[in-house]
Amino acid sequence: MKNPFEYEAANNLTVQEILDYYIEDYNYTRFLESKRNIFLLGDRGSGKTMTLLYNSFKIKYEDPKRNKSKDLFEKIGIHIPCNTPLFHKKEYLLFEDDFRIQIIAEHYFVLSITNAIVASLKDVKEVIEVFKDFDEEFKEDFSYIFNIPISAKHSFLETISRWIDREAFETQKQINDPKNNEFYQNALSLSTLVLPLIKKIKKVPLFKDSHFIFLVDDAHDLNIHQVKVLNSWIAYRDHSDFSLKVATAKVNKPIKITSTGGSILEGHDYTNIDLEKPFYNKDSEFGNLAKSIIKKRLEKISNIDKEPSHFFPTNPELAESLEKYKEIARKEGIAKYGEKEKKKVTDHVYKYARAYYFRDRANSRANLVPYSGFDMLVDLSTGIIRNLLDPCYYMYDAEVSSKKDDTKIEMIPPKTQRDIIKARSDAMWKRLEDGLEKEIEACTESQGKRIYQLFDNLVLHFRERLIKHKSEPRAIMFTISQVDNEHYSELIGLLKIAQMSQLLYTRSGVAKDDGRKEIYYVPNRMLLPTRGLDPNGQHARVSLKCNDLWNAAVGNIPIPFNDDANETNAQAELFG
Amino acid sequence: MRNLEEGNLLFIGLSWEERCFLGLKEDYKRFNQTSKVIILYNCKSEDDDNENRGKIAEYCLKREIQTEFVELDYSDPILTWKKIDSIVEAHKEFIKKPVIDITTLPREITWMLFFFIRRHTARIYYLYHSPEKYSSDWLSKEPGAPRLLLKHSGISDLNKPTGIILLTGFDEIRTRKLVEYYEPKFISLGIQSGSNFNNKERNSKDKHIQVIKGQTNFNTFSIDAFSRDHGLSTINQQVKLMGDYNIIACSQGPKLSLLSLYRSCLANTNIALCYLPSRQYNKEYSTGIGDTVKGEIEF
């Protein structure tokens, strides 16, 4: 029985699976189909590859919704994965001068792009048809320029495809040759191969107005030489025929230097698009996306036609308790503001109802909160699709294992949900306790210990807030203040490692006081159940002093608690 | 001092492990014609190696064996590659009977030695000394990013997906790391057979499966690195099954499996050898010295 919540890397999915699973977001499509250069930023598991693939010509062509659209041939998306063995090859770094290194880095890149272009087009029936009148002329031209053997048996695109295969083989063979470290003499570049190829393709009337969109995936995996090549293409003057859409993680973002030592500038040469959406509540953009993803997976893979909230029902006791506390908070609000001040009363309920429930649970020795329900899973995902699917996968797996027959899984009982959530939360803490140095490169043992202490104290601080804070008890995000501190860069180093291990996420928002953009930090909410906290935080960011965070990390000193309403930056309008 | 031209040239890796020096003594028992020992060490390792360094120097001096300590930066494969090239090149006249004690050499360095020595001779002797006991605690920390071995990165086909053959070790986090890093479409997990060093419990296939399931397709196979061919035929079988992939092959299992992996890589152009570095090893990693495996590899 296939688990509907498998999170296989999108690169390994079939065309049909992508069409089945992907939920289109027109906000991104608009940018992805433009002629601009775009950097698509998102942490691991936020759906970068899926988004790129879905916008590739290969998938669009197979999509019954889109393959009849008139712009199908106007915007040709070419998916170029960078996490392939070819991109991981480093032999050319053995060359003594950077110029040669650069040439081979570009050559490998160009081989991958050219291969992706012809692979996207060569088997498409319509394309084969329209190329027929041009095949001979193009083949002849290319055979003169590149000395390609031609045969009547193969079309132009097939000829290029075979030649590129051969070039890739020859290059690797020569560069791996045990006997010498010779430079590969026939190195190709964007200008010598890709652009002339595009010009040729555009001579075919069907492609007359085509704009090629290179969907470069996993750019954070590129080495500095490959990044410089990519940036040089972004800085390329004429983007009428092609543009780049580059997906990268937020940490280890590629540098912005070109191979000529120039720079590329945001807003001028490219636009940054953040893939992570507002995820604050169930009706937020991410909440809706999450619902659609789960619903679609249940339907397509398990043939279950159910709302996610029915498939992942909330524990009745939890639902009941939350209602009870809502009523308490409502009464309190009415007593404070009067019945007529409806908005104020609603705000009061929003702020305090859940806080009272979790506060009482934290103060009592009662069992663990029965964490459950689809909305809870959305909150626990911290706005990352992979984090949403992860507990679902284990829940489904647990249900399948406990069953003795082949009957369909119709829902995940709240108890299973609670157990898995607890187990996943415990596992996350165990990773922290064991030390991130065991899994993250560039993390030392002492940093691992500091990160654990920092998170431990952060969560203790959030817990203290939950119990004592008067106006924002459920704030579980933070910004850093007083950054002119000698330890600021070391602290940021720790936070970066935490980001690399997906224990922490960053978002950017507008600061309350001066309207400037500021970074705020969102700890992975899966950390909260183990400590009895509410993953459904509120619209507020706690401002924590750099020094306090540093002391927590290094000296395991609790972060001072201050019940001052001003220390939070509420920016409700930023969230969905 | 002994004449270089007549004896064996022995390569070993300096380490704080007891079996480093004890192993050298065993090596000498088996190759008592050894005329020079080249001791490779990591410039970034801490002073813990010094005790064995002194013992090795003293031991060799007494027996009139030449020694050369070669500083490498294990974290920089490009520099290391060039340095090993120059060391082997400097000894090319005397490299007729090379011996490599692979016990405390990182896999990557061993493979590099194979590569350069192969230029001058087709036969290399190797030795491996098991410890008496492994620590039951963690073995290594602070992993670096996985990397493909220079000049052994295979010939990758632009139209094939990535597959991994991993000979698993005690640490399942490494397995997860490899899958997260290369995002293969398929991974074949080789599990060491037998119950040496509590292997069954420490390297159970379930714990490896647990960390990757849901993320990629996988199968498992059983392999014995201590068998006569160190598992070569088993690996080749897997390679055959994965003909439709660009294969990345990596060993986290018994050290001896690096031999079979290397030979398989030479025979199959679609294999890239991969190395997973670590910056820190448990100082109590192993104690004592156990069985010695000696053999020769012909290229």
Added chain:
Amino acid sequence: MHPFEKKLEDKLIETLDNDEGKSFMSRYTSARDKSFDNVISQIAGSEPNLTKHDVSHIKNVLTRVHELLGDEVTDLNCFEMYTMAIVVLFHDVGNIFGREDHQTKSKVAKVYNHIRGNEPKWNQERLVVLQAVNAHTGRSQTGEAKDTLKEVEEISNLENGKKIRLRELAAILRFADELEEGPDRTSTFKQAIAGETGGYSKESMQYHNYSNVTNVFIDRGNGRIILRYHINWEANADPSGESFKETLKYCLTRVLKLDEERKYTRYYSQILSPFKMTQVSFHFTVDHIPVDIALDKLEFSDKIPVPRINLEGVVQKEILDSDPNYDVEKIFQALLKQKEI
């Protein structure tokens, strides 16, 4: 120490040896300290409505010089680097007498003499400085555009025949000064109280607005100057958009001006030759919320004429434009005349 100053000091020491290098450096630092304290910091008092021409402006122009030079900074000899720093230092000191004709030699000389004294050993340096500073704007005394760089000696020298490519340096100074623009050059407070005591005059606000919205990036590696404008439309305060349109129009004028400066200075400077284009992008906000109207970036580059295939129709006219005496008929008539003589 400014990074350019550091490089200057290193170069002087490398070329002249330690003692002499340091002593040469102190020629610059003593002039810098004295002019900062006594002249440059006082300019705001003389010209309260100007965009900033204080110490930060001098430092920023030096930064722009450094960015324009890029790695080619090593192509300058130590005396050229020294002269570069000195002319940056003195380029705006004339403002102490008022903005009008601040570049004129007599005004600059007055300040120079105050800083350096009247000893003859400074005679050559003074001449060099006055030439370069005089050419950093393109206005003649009558207010007309003038090819001022042409008047600067191509090759000059400091005392004892220390060779410097003066026209090159003057061109770099001029372009660096043109590029030194941005929000740092104005005071938001003085803008907020424009027209009141202590605030900028209403007439000067256009320049301050321009500084506010401008961001200049020198991208030598890619051979371009990038201008990014961030213009906000205050929809409530400016419902007809008059003020917004005025700012936008002014920016477009300045874009052309800057590009002309680029072409002009590049003509006289080998070091500026990589800057083959000016690229411009506009980023609009309405009430400070970004809006995207999908405007492509503007690009100005040197138009190199593609050789024409058929020149028959135009040759006579274009040559006559250059020199009317080249009229074929006229030439022939002249020959005829000669023959008759």
